[in-house]
Amino acid sequence: MDFSREFKIALRVSIPVMMGYGVLGFAFGLLAISVGLPWYIAFFMSIIIYAGALQFLAVGFITAKTGFIDIFISSFFVNIRQAFYGLSVLGKFKKTGKFKPYLIFGLTDETYALLTTIKEDPQIKKKYYYFYLSILNQSYWILGTLLGAVFGSMVKFDTSGLEFSLTTLFVVLALEQYKTQKRYLPFLIGAGASLLAIIFVPVNNMLLVAIALALLGMFIFKKRFEDGK
Amino acid sequence: MENSEIYLAILVMALANLLTRILPFLFFVKKEPPSAIVFIEENFPPIIMVILIFYTLSSIDFQNQFYGLKEFLAIGITAYLHIRFNNYLISIFVGTLSYMFLVQFSGL
Numbered sequence: 001m002d003f004s005r006e007f008k009i010a011l012r013v014s015i016p017v018m019m020g021y022g023v024l025g026f027a028f029g030l031l032a033i034s035v036g037l038p039w040y041i042a043f044f045m046s047i048i049i050y051a052g053a054l055q056f057l058a059v060g061f062i063t064a065k066t067g068f069i070d071i072f073i074s075s076f077f078v079n080i081r082q083a084f085y086g087l088s089v090l091g092k093f094k095k096t097g098k099f100k101p102y103l104i105f106g107l108t109d110e111t112y113a114l115l116t117t118i119k120e121d122p123q124i125k126k127k128y129y130y131f132y133l134s135i136l137n138q139s140y141w142i143l144g145t146l147l148g149a150v151f152g153s154m155v156k157f158d159t160s161g162l163e164f165s166l167t168t169l170f171v172v173l174a175l176e177q178y179k180t181q182k183r184y185l186p187f188l189i190g191a192g193a194s195l196l197a198i199i200f201v202p203v204n205n206m207l208l209v210a211i212a213l214a215l216l217g218m219f220i221f222k223k224r225f226e227d228g229k
Numbered sequence: 230m231e232n233s234e235i236y237l238a239i240l241v242m243a244l245a246n247l248l249t250r251i252l253p254f255l256f257f258v259k260k261e262p263p264s265a266i267v268f269i270e271e272n273f274p275p276i277i278m279v280i281l282i283f284y285t286l287s288s289i290d291f292q293n294q295f296y297g298l299k300e301f302l303a304i305g306i307t308a309y310l311h312i313r314f315n316n317y318l319i320s321i322f323v324g325t326l327s328y329m330f331l332v333q334f335s336g337l
Contacts, residue, residue, distance in 0.1 A: 019318070020317070020318065023318050023322070024318075024321070027321070027325075037235075041235060041239070044236075044239060045239055045242075048239065048240070048243040049239060049242050049243045049246055050246075051246045053281070054242060054246055057281070058238070058239065058242055060285070061238060061242075062230050062235055062238060065230055066238075068237065068238065068241050071238055071241050071242060071245070072241050072242075072244070072245045073245075075241070075242045075245035075246055076245040076248060076249060077273070077277055078277055078281065079245070079246050079249040079250075080249055080269065080270060080273055080274070080277070081249075081270065081273070081274040081277075082246075082249040082250050083249045083250070083252045083253055083266075083270050084270040084271065084274075085250070086250060086251070086252060086253035086254055087253045087257065087262065087270070090253060090254065090257070093254070104250050104251050104254055105247060105250065105251075107250045158329075158333055159329075160329065160332050160333055161325070161328045161329035161330075161331070161332035161333060162325065162329060163285075164285075164300075164303060164324070164325050164328035164329070164332075165321060165324075165325040166285045167282060167285040167286060167300070167303075167304065167307075167328075168303070168304075168307040168320060168321045168324035168325050168328075169321055170278050170281040170282045170285060171282060171304055171307045171308055171311070171320075171324070172307065172311050172317045172320050172321060173278045174275060174278035174279055174282060175308060175311050175312065176317075177274055177275035177278055178275065181275055186272060186275035186276045186279070187275060187276075187279050189276050189279075190275065190276040190277070190278070190279025190280050190283075191279055191283070193276075193280060194279065194280050194282075194283030194284070195283070197283075198283065198287055203287050203288065206283075206284060206287050207280070207284045210280045210283070210284070211277070211280065214273075214276045214277075214280060215269070215273075218268070218269070218272060218273070218276065222268065225268070225272050
């Protein structure tokens with residue numbers, strides 16, 4: 001059996017992700033090196049975590065010596081949006097057999113976006129196409145990370161301020177969220193919960209407390225959310 | 230952190246991340262998810278992004294006489310670029326570079 005056709009289509013479809021993951025992965029590798037992590041830790045993260053925002057945060061968790069329970073709960077809520085992706089590809093992944101575990105593992109924002117928006121050629125074997133698409137995307141991420149780490153170790157320059165890439169990433173993601181939802185309430189709840197947490201609890205518990213307060217806020221304003229305000 | 234702790238922390242993150250991706254496949258293949266879970270999944274993403282902006286800023290030094298002006302400026306630049314050009318690589322790259330410039334050269 002020859003699946004080169006599926007591979008070629010997956011390669012073509014994934015080119016925008018190649019650009020995006022290449023650059024972001026590079027930034028991640030660079031950041032990891034700049035805080036003193038060895039290249040193989042960054043590489044290891046890109047293989048087994050494989051989540052952009054979370055890996056940038058991971059650098060912070062490691063340097064701040066955050067507790068494991070805090071890390072677990074924060075990581076879960078940072079990426080809870082992905083649970084929503086799973087719900088909408090349940091049907092698509094039904095007949096993917098041995099590829100299914102990897103497809104689920106590799107369900108990032110970008111892979112999900114490609115899987116759900118690109119129209120599929122009915123002639124191709126879908127499960128191979130899905131698999132190639134997923135693994136190509138992860139390989140771009142890993143390659144970007146390695147290049148960033150190598151560059152960071154070889155070229156010495158003043159990296160102070162580089163950690164701000166994390167902030168800019170979340171600013172961009174928040175704006176993207178606003179585009180799809182077009183309402184202020186979630187932003188007000190997020191800001192309110194964060195400010196309360198910053199004022200009343202020590203910095204290292206801030207994230208967890210802010211998440212808890214925000215969940216509380218969501219249920220207090222549940223009716224408004226459902227009215228779409 | 231010690232190296233072994235770093236690996237453990239990475240495993241914890243990998244597990245939490247995998248859990249968010251695998252959850253629907255474990256529980257909701259046959260039955261509908263509870264409405265509270267759907268409500269959180271649908272509405273939490275914009276909230277967590279805002280929280281993460283504050284979280285990443287929570288280590289800045291407000292004792293500084295300019296009270297986070299650099300951060301404010303760099304966020305403004307990032308947001309402006311993103312609204313203007315709608316290309317997240319430009320926004321992140323130029324936003325970060327402007328912050329690095331402000332930190333290293335502006336004296337703010």
